[in-house]
Amino acid sequence: MKKESVKKMKRSEIIPKYGSLKRKLLIDMLHNNEDYKKSIKKGLPFYTQKQLSKIMDKYSDGMTWSEIDTELSKKGVILKKPTFRSYIQNQNISSSIGYRKNEKGREAIYPSDTIGHINFVQYFYRMADDDLIFKLMSLIENLEVSAMDLIEDNLTEYNFFATLMDNLGSGWRGSDDIKETFCNVLKGEMHHDFLEKVLFAYNDLEESFNAKSDQLIQMLNDYKMLPKFKDDE
Numbered sequence: 001m002k003k004e005s006v007k008k009m010k011r012s013e014i015i016p017k018y019g020s021l022k023r024k025l026l027i028d029m030l031h032n033n034e035d036y037k038k039s040i041k042k043g044l045p046f047y048t049q050k051q052l053s054k055i056m057d058k059y060s061d062g063m064t065w066s067e068i069d070t071e072l073s074k075k076g077v078i079l080k081k082p083t084f085r086s087y088i089q090n091q092n093i094s095s096s097i098g099y100r101k102n103e104k105g106r107e108a109i110y111p112s113d114t115i116g117h118i119n120f121v122q123y124f125y126r127m128a129d130d131d132l133i134f135k136l137m138s139l140i141e142n143l144e145v146s147a148m149d150l151i152e153d154n155l156t157e158y159n160f161f162a163t164l165m166d167n168l169g170s171g172w173r174g175s176d177d178i179k180e181t182f183c184n185v186l187k188g189e190m191h192h193d194f195l196e197k198v199l200f201a202y203n204d205l206e207e208s209f210n211a212k213s214d215q216l217i218q219m220l221n222d223y224k225m226l227p228k229f230k231d232d233e
Contacts, residue, residue, distance in 0.1 A: 011125050014133065017091040018117055019190055027120050029136050039127060045076045046123055052116040062097060062109035071115055079118065093117045147194070150185045168209045178202070 016022035030036050031049045040046050047055075055071060063071075065081065072079050087093045094117070096108035124133070152160050157175045166175040179202060186195040 011133075012090065014137065015092065015121070015124055018094050019091075021190070023117075023120075024190065026136055027116065030120065030123065033132070033136070035132060036123065039123075044127070046127075047075065047115070047119045052113075052119065055115050056112040059112045062100070062112060063114055064100060064107050064109055066107075068110065068114055068118075072118065077118075077122070084118075087118065087121060092121045147185065147198075151181055154181050154185055168206055 016026060036046065040048060059067060065084065068084070069079065069081075084093075088095050093114055094111045096110055098109050099106040100109050128136075148160065155163050155176050157163065158166065158173070162173075163175040163178050163181075166173045167178040179199065182195060182198050182202070186192075186198065
């Protein structure tokens, strides 16, 4: 990403979405950034990594809007509910992950890392200058790799195609369990949805492969012919 392009783009076009690898990396880098640390020392309403970890431990089962509002207020952060909803709509923070019963019925709960993402979003929009954004985005731009690259790296016997074919077949070559490899590489909440899609696609492929191979075997068994003798050649 060129520095000029950062200045021309809106912040909403640059900020990585909730749940993305880039978001995770940016948050990690931000907490180690000296400008960010200086902002906290000056008394600006941002959180240290330690403070966010305590909040996550406190609300390990998730947070309601009222709990989110309470924690932000302790820090001096005013976040109106319409803004909170817009963050969800723009995929800057997670949508609700369930509901909790209360006296009035039930209320939505959000992940325990919600405060951390609100903290990131507010710093990104309000405090980070173009130079800092360019620096952080440049650092992570070349760090992303494809799922295929990581899966290939985790296979111990054969390449992906050979492992795939062995798993679809009899498995006599003793290759890695490819579904287990998928699960190991794509573990964690961040990749959960993609892992579900991968496993669905593989199961569909396995089912059609078995059906087609059975069809081929049956076709060959049903076709009768005389054996070939040397004199016939």
